[in-house]
Amino acid sequence: MPILKSLLVDLFLVALATVAAAVTRDNFEIIAPRLLALVPYLAITLSVAGFVLPAFGVSRSLWQFTSMRDGLRIVGATVMIVLGAITVGFVVNRLDGIARALPIIQGLLIVSFLVGARVLTCVSHNRRFRSAATHHSDGAETVLVIGLNKLAELYLQCLAEFDTGRVRIAGLLGEGSRVGLSVHSHPVLGTHEEIASTLRRLELHGVFVDRILVAAPRDDLSVPVREALSQIQETTTIDIEYLAERIGIQSPPRVRQPPKPPRMKQSVLRLRRSIKLLSKCRINEQSGRLTWSLRPYCWSPWHHSFCSLASLLRRMWACRWYSGNSGRACKDGHLSFTNFARWLMLTILRVNGNLTTHGLPPSAPS
Numbered sequence: 001m002p003i004l005k006s007l008l009v010d011l012f013l014v015a016l017a018t019v020a021a022a023v024t025r026d027n028f029e030i031i032a033p034r035l036l037a038l039v040p041y042l043a044i045t046l047s048v049a050g051f052v053l054p055a056f057g058v059s060r061s062l063w064q065f066t067s068m069r070d071g072l073r074i075v076g077a078t079v080m081i082v083l084g085a086i087t088v089g090f091v092v093n094r095l096d097g098i099a100r101a102l103p104i105i106q107g108l109l110i111v112s113f114l115v116g117a118r119v120l121t122c123v124s125h126n127r128r129f130r131s132a133a134t135h136h137s138d139g140a141e142t143v144l145v146i147g148l149n150k151l152a153e154l155y156l157q158c159l160a161e162f163d164t165g166r167v168r169i170a171g172l173l174g175e176g177s178r179v180g181l182s183v184h185s186h187p188v189l190g191t192h193e194e195i196a197s198t199l200r201r202l203e204l205h206g207v208f209v210d211r212i213l214v215a216a217p218r219d220d221l222s223v224p225v226r227e228a229l230s231q232i233q234e235t236t237t238i239d240i241e242y243l244a245e246r247i248g249i250q251s252p253p254r255v256r257q258p259p260k261p262p263r264m265k266q267s268v269l270r271l272r273r274s275i276k277l278l279s280k281c282r283i284n285e286q287s288g289r290l291t292w293s294l295r296p297y298c299w300s301p302w303h304h305s306f307c308s309l310a311s312l313l314r315r316m317w318a319c320r321w322y323s324g325n326s327g328r329a330c331k332d333g334h335l336s337f338t339n340f341a342r343w344l345m346l347t348i349l350r351v352n353g354n355l356t357t358h359g360l361p362p363s364a365p366s
Contacts, residue, residue, distance in 0.1 A: 007050070007059040013117060014049045014081070017109035018042050024109075025099050037097030041089050045106075048084035052077050058114070064125035066118040074114045082107040126161075140168045142207060144199070146192060146225075147215030148174035148183065151243055155215065156184040170207050173198065192216075192225045196232070211239045217250060218242055 022038050023030060053059050056077040061070050082103050089095045145152050152172065159167055171189035178188050190198045199209055212232070214221070221229075233240050244250040 003054075003059055006063075007053060009117075010053050010059055010114060011046055011049055013113040014110055015042060015046060017113045018045055018106050021102055021106040021109050024105055025102050034097065040093060041085065041095070041098050041102075044088045044092065045081060045085040048088065049077075049081045052080045052084065056080075063118045063121035066115075066122050070118065071115050075111055078107050078110045078114070081110065140166055141210045142168050142170050143211050143213050144170045144195075144202075144209045145172045145186075145213050145215055146195065148172060148178060148188070149215055151249075152215035153183065155213065155243060156186065160184065170202055170209055171198070192221065193228070195225065195228050199232070199238075209238055211241060214240065214242045215244075217244055218253070 018038070019035070019042070022034060026034060056073050058070070058073050058077050061073075086095070086103055089098065145155065156169070159169070169186045171187050172183055173190055173192050173195060174188050176191050179190055181188050189201075195212075202209060212229070214229070218226075229240055232238055242250075242252070245252045
């Protein structure tokens with residue numbers, strides 16, 4: 001029903017524009033014979049418009065949200081209506097009684113009537129937001145917008161329609177050729193690269209920016225602008241938001257995390273840490289006992305785990321490790337996995353205080 005209603009209103013405007021074109025052609029004189037001769041051409045025009053307007057989608061758009069694209073559709077539909085009416089009228093009665101200038105005036109008036117009606121509806125829809133002055137409270141957030149594009153225009157339109165005084169626009173930053181102009185009654189204060197100087201100039205006038213809204217995509221910003229935004233974010237309390245990422249058009253950049261090592265590599269790393277920890281065992285030369293030193297065996301920061309492993313093997317080769325319970329020992333010159341596991345278990349027990357290692361010779365051969 002809304003589409004049918006819109007189509008009927010458009011057809012009425014097309015008919016009114018056709019009659020107005022005939023009256024305009026006759027120097028604004030209403031001549032009855034000429035109006036009667038216009039009836040066949042008017043019927044043909046309405047018949048063609050009944051097919052063309054739905055085909056171009058003119059009757060499916062909401063009038064209060066008319067855009068430039070809707071205007072271009074109306075222009076294209078008008079051209080097709082006039083050409084179709086001329087073609088069909090010439091075939092039917094060879095345009096008898098129709099002046100040659102009438103189709104041109106008719107096309108101009110159809111575009112004017114259809115577009116004008118939509119513009120008036122859009123203006124009346126936004127009248128309550130434009131006529132009422134917005135009163136900003138003392139706690140209003142001051143925003144500086146970076147970028148002059150459709151996204152920035154959409155944000156300003158949303159503020160004009162839904163804002164209740166909580167947001168105040170300090171200005172916009174755009175291209176150098178547009179500095180000094182205004183967008184929706186908000187001034188263009190400078191270029192993107194002048195963001196730091198613009199903030200200082202606003203502070204001199206008593207305007208302190210609380211948030212910077214970047215309407216341009218992150219990748220389209222130059223390197224100096226990115227560095228300036230990063231410095232502002234680190235040194236001030238000003239929040240920086242990217243509008244395209246905030247509404248979901250673009251995804252924010254992901255923080256690169258170091259790749260996790262494979263399972264085999266993790267096992268090797270754990271073994272290296274264990275060997276490095278075991279290499280901190282030191283021999284007290286005075287008492288001949290095994291002591292636990294928190295100081296690493298190798299002082300170089302670039303030491304390799306093989307250094308710790310070699311130190312451990314050298315101690316196992318030179319010394320005999322006795323167990324107080326079993327009395328079994330590692331023979332000189334003999335290293336095996338069983339003896340290594342037994343030595344590791346005894347060392348852990350000694351560290352925990354459950355066992356005391358003793359019987360080490362005061363000096364071990366190298």
